Amino acid sequence: MMQQDADRPLLVAEGLSKWYGGRLGCRDVSFAIYPGEVMAVVGESGSGKSTLLQMLSCQLDPSNGRVLYRTRDGATRDLATLGEAERRFLFRTDWGYVHQDPAAGLRMTVSAGANVGERLMAVGWRHYGHIRRTAGDWLGRVEIDDSRIDEAPASYSGGMRQRLQIARNLVTRPRLVFMDEPTGGLDVSVQARLLDLLRGLVAELSLAAIIVTHDLAVARLLSHRTMVMKGGDVIEIGLTDQVLEDPREAYTQLLVSSILPP
Amino acid sequence: MSAVLELHAVSKTFTMHLRGGIRLPIVAGVEFAVAAGECAVLAGPSGAGKSSILKMIFGTYRCDAGSILVRRDGSAIDVASAEPREILRLRRDALGYVSQFLRAVPRVAAIDVVAEPLVIAGIPRAHAHERAAELLTRLNIPERLWPLPPATFSGGEQQRVNIARGFLCDLPILLLDEPTASLDAGNRAVVVDLVTARKRRGTAVVAIVHDEDARASIADTVIDVMRFAAAA
Numbered sequence: 001m002m003q004q005d006a007d008r009p010l011l012v013a014e015g016l017s018k019w020y021g022g023r024l025g026c027r028d029v030s031f032a033i034y035p036g037e038v039m040a041v042v043g044e045s046g047s048g049k050s051t052l053l054q055m056l057s058c059q060l061d062p063s064n065g066r067v068l069y070r071t072r073d074g075a076t077r078d079l080a081t082l083g084e085a086e087r088r089f090l091f092r093t094d095w096g097y098v099h100q101d102p103a104a105g106l107r108m109t110v111s112a113g114a115n116v117g118e119r120l121m122a123v124g125w126r127h128y129g130h131i132r133r134t135a136g137d138w139l140g141r142v143e144i145d146d147s148r149i150d151e152a153p154a155s156y157s158g159g160m161r162q163r164l165q166i167a168r169n170l171v172t173r174p175r176l177v178f179m180d181e182p183t184g185g186l187d188v189s190v191q192a193r194l195l196d197l198l199r200g201l202v203a204e205l206s207l208a209a210i211i212v213t214h215d216l217a218v219a220r221l222l223s224h225r226t227m228v229m230k231g232g233d234v235i236e237i238g239l240t241d242q243v244l245e246d247p248r249e250a251y252t253q254l255l256v257s258s259i260l261p262p
Numbered sequence: 263m264s265a266v267l268e269l270h271a272v273s274k275t276f277t278m279h280l281r282g283g284i285r286l287p288i289v290a291g292v293e294f295a296v297a298a299g300e301c302a303v304l305a306g307p308s309g310a311g312k313s314s315i316l317k318m319i320f321g322t323y324r325c326d327a328g329s330i331l332v333r334r335d336g337s338a339i340d341v342a343s344a345e346p347r348e349i350l351r352l353r354r355d356a357l358g359y360v361s362q363f364l365r366a367v368p369r370v371a372a373i374d375v376v377a378e379p380l381v382i383a384g385i386p387r388a389h390a391h392e393r394a395a396e397l398l399t400r401l402n403i404p405e406r407l408w409p410l411p412p413a414t415f416s417g418g419e420q421q422r423v424n425i426a427r428g429f430l431c432d433l434p435i436l437l438l439d440e441p442t443a444s445l446d447a448g449n450r451a452v453v454v455d456l457v458t459a460r461k462r463r464g465t466a467v468v469a470i471v472h473d474e475d476a477r478a479s480i481a482d483t484v485i486d487v488m489r490f491a492a493a494a
Contacts, residue, residue, distance in 0.1 A: 193369060224350055239322075254280060
């Protein structure tokens, strides 16, 4: 039963394209994500990777193509056919979305504990003590000291805010998490800590994730597979170590050769 | 004994698009098979393509032609044409690889680096740590280093952490890229013992070993990679 479940794709993109009037967002993107699989989408700004992420997560309607998602009841649904209430339900229960700017994914004026607890309440948790304890556990897992549970994230550093946003997303045990440049605005030392944390959580919870990043180091540390995009087109897709160590396309070779050795 | 790993007519050429599309042939017509409990050592001068062959078997390098068959339970998977998911599954269940250098992750403790493959395979962390501790002890990594990230370790210590990680899971095929290169005689002997024990339990090993004594102790066959030199 479990094995069967792992052998069926969670999300399938079929020929996804987006045109903004005459300007191309991205073109003919197809792939499948399986449970527990992490895929990085890498490319420069303007490559179409954020457009793709928004279409995958129902925030933007594709011009062509479709996204299929397997819900917890085992049915495969075309996201375009879901009603607004069903989409919201998916976002509350099955999905997480980590924004580059934590302020976009957090409520900045309510306490850290409430930021995490809110997601639990949205899936039906009612017992205050349980909610507070679970929120406290999650702050601990993202290395935020328990003593700061009642502070609003407005008083947190950038790295702490990002960790709080991750706790808020993962507390409901989603099956799929979208991440848009999760380490984007952070100092290098803070990035390393966050990456290490994400790496542990993704493996431990066997999360499927689609991570948009311009940073190949993020792709290397977090993802099983990497998709390279440029100017709206998919240039190359494969195992992450294969794409990084044996890049086939000229553009990927350029990207890889531009990384400074660690 | 029947082969668990077979390479047929495997070839590899790098095309350097940033250098005007220069084609760099690495190997062609690679042909060998390894049976359970057997160790094949790839020999040849530096640059002959030994590491590239190991990387093709592990799926890190694509191959341009030929097939790389991993046989298990009566079926065969061709790494050369397998889907990424199948290769990931093979790495979890069948293919172990000790690279030449440890790729350290910032902040992760040596013991966790070693235990990770078992944790990924679903073994409880405590048990994985026990096994990791046994191997680290065997490889003479002092216990005070276990909680530290290996990035600051000496070359030989990093190499031993890498070996411990590679030997942790009991997988049917083990690929070793210069496992004894930066080790002293005592630790080299430990690695030879580990390989020998693994062979006895039926693991098929493909190794690159320059040290002549170590090679003589583990090799059942020596494959001269110059046979597969690609015509430029």
